[in-house]
Amino acid sequence: MHRFLSTATAMVLLPALIAVGALLVVLRVVRVEQDSLRRYTTAAEKSVEAERLNAELQYQGRMVRSYLLSPDPRALVEIERSREQIDLLLRWMLEMSRTPRERELLEASARSEARIRAQSQKLLEQRQRGAPLEQLLPRVDGELQSLRAALDENMALLVRYQQEEMEAAQRWANQVVDSSVRAYLFGIPVAVAALVTQAAIVMREFHRRRDAQEMAERNAAERAASEARFAGIVSIAADAIISVDEEQRITIFNTGAETIFGYSAQEVLGQPLDVLLPERFRTHHRHFIQAFAGGTVSARRMGERRLLFGLRKSGEEFPAEAAISKLEVGGARILTVILRDVSAQKRVEEEQRFLVRAGELLSSSSLDYERTLSSVAHLAVQSLADWCIVYLWEGGTMRRPKVVHRTADKQELAAELQRIPLDVLQPFLAREVIMHQEPLLIPHTTMEHLASMAQNAEHLELLKRLEARSFLGVPLVANERLLGALMFISSESGRTLHRG
Known part of the structure; x- marks a missing residue:
């Protein structure tokens, strides 16, 4: 010009x-x-x-x-x-x-x-x-x-x-x-x-620049249309699609990610990726991202050697499968993670393993069902819950013969809870399950729930120490006769309990 x-x-x-x-x-x-x-x-x-x-x-x-x-x-x-x-x-x-x-x-x-x-x-x-x-x-x-x-x-x-x-x-x-x-x-x-x-x-030169400008405008329009199509695809994808910059700060957070993690995009854009990870995994994951960004591989599956876990806004952890890729755009490196919540899949797998093993235990020749139920409780805390409490109904009385936690450091608390006598006329954890002989699910436990299940102040303090997040009660019935109940409790692991 x-x-x-x-x-x-x-x-x-x-x-x-x-x-x-x-x-x-x-x-x-x-x-x-x-x-x-x-x-x-x-x-x-x-x-x-x-x-x-x-x-x-x-x-x-x-x-x-x-x-x-x-x-x-x-x-x-x-x-x-x-x-x-x-x-x-x-x-x-x-x-x-x-x-x-x-x-x-x-x-x-x-x-x-x-x-x-x-x-x-x-x-x-x-x-x-x-x-x-x-x-x-x-x-x-x-x-x-x-x-x-x-x-x-x-x-x-x-x-x-x-x-x-x-x-x-x-x-x-x-x-x-x-x-x-x-x-x-x-x-x-x-x-x-x-x-x-x-x-x-x-x-x-004027015609050349005019043609170049028209070409640039066409390219910009095509790029905008392509970006719009990409944004549309990303926004409707059920999987979480998350992009981060070289400082591992979130730049893209699609609708699928909002659904899975519970955050809105406005809440996490510009935040470090660590907010979506359990604290115990953050350092290792940060080093993994840095190594991948500086390497020669452009894409790979994450968690090939062990299961990945994400952290929802509610604090709940969940298992996930993920793949990561990198792309150079305008001299800047962009890392994109596609993540899928496999909680349901893992839960089904764990339940299937539990049912297979429980079936093996229940079909054994032993007639000592108390010991059998204790074995089932130990099996349950390995795959389904953090706590499992066995209740037995015998001649109009209720006792608690076994309280099991998935780790050894909670055994003292389990023993204290197991020693407290049960009064069937007072509230206790499995009362509704025993009375109605139907499963009971409390997905999000509150202090009101705990107070309604406690027999006394001492019992309430012990229940608080369980740090329960959700409860699932299952009645034990054989030949139309009530044998008792199993109470599954999710606490610090973030496992989700649901009706099977």
Whole structure:
């Protein structure tokens, strides 16, 4: 665009520039003519003065000869005046000389004139002392004549040189004027041709930029449409799609991620990825992401050696499968994780394993169902819950023969809970299950729930120490006879209990 405007300006200014060029040529011609006239005038003046000098030299020679023939004081006066005039002319011409050749001719003429003057002065002095004319005339016709011939030759050369200078000045002026006019006349078509060429280049550049801009606009529109399609696909995907920058801060959080983790996109955008991970996994996961970002592999499955866990906004942990990829965009590295909540799948797998193992235990030959139920409780805390409490209904009384936790450090608490006697007339954990002989699920336990299940203050304190998050009670019925109940409790592991 800048070049286009420049050429348009040049097209407007071209006539003015041509006029200015013509004026400059005229001024140059005038200046050259003035210089030429000055040189010509100077050469002409020097030529005239050279002729005057030559005339004065000849006049001085005649006056000397006249005095020798007839001594007359007036002739001596004329000789002296002529000598002064000759000196003035020689000095002026030497001062005005501009070339070595001109100065050389003038200096040679001055030397010849000085010798003639010295010889003439001797003859004049001898004549004044009375020397006879017959004795002096041979010297006048001999020595002075030869000196005079040399002087005449120098003066002729000087006059011819001055005339050549006049002619050279005129030729120089004509050449300069002709070259200036030719340059101007040649410059006009050259300038027009240059302007036309520049205009063609600018128009081509204008069309190229217009085409490039149209192409960029089309590409931008296609990219925007592609991004919109991608955003639409990402937004409706059931899996969680999460992108992070090189500092592992969340930049994309789709609807699937909102559903799985319980956060809105506004809550987590710009936050570190750690907020979506259980604290015990954060350091290891951060190192894994850094190693993957700096490696050569562009995509890989995460959790190949062990199960991954995510952390919901509610604090609940859940098992997940994930894959990670990386992409360079504008010099920045973007990491994208596609994560799937496999809680239901893992739960089904655990339940199937539990049912298979429980079936094996229940179908064993042992008739000690209390020990069998204890084995089932130990099996349950391995795959289904954190706590399992066995309740047995015997002859109108209820007892709690076994309380099991999945880790050994909770055995003391389990023993304390197991020692508390049960009063069937007071609330206890399995009361609703026993009374209705139906499963009972409490997905989110509150203090009100615990208070409604406690027999007394001591019992309530023990229930609080369980850190229960959810309860699932299952009645034990055989041949339409109530045997008791199993209570499954989810606490610190974040396992989710549900109706099977």
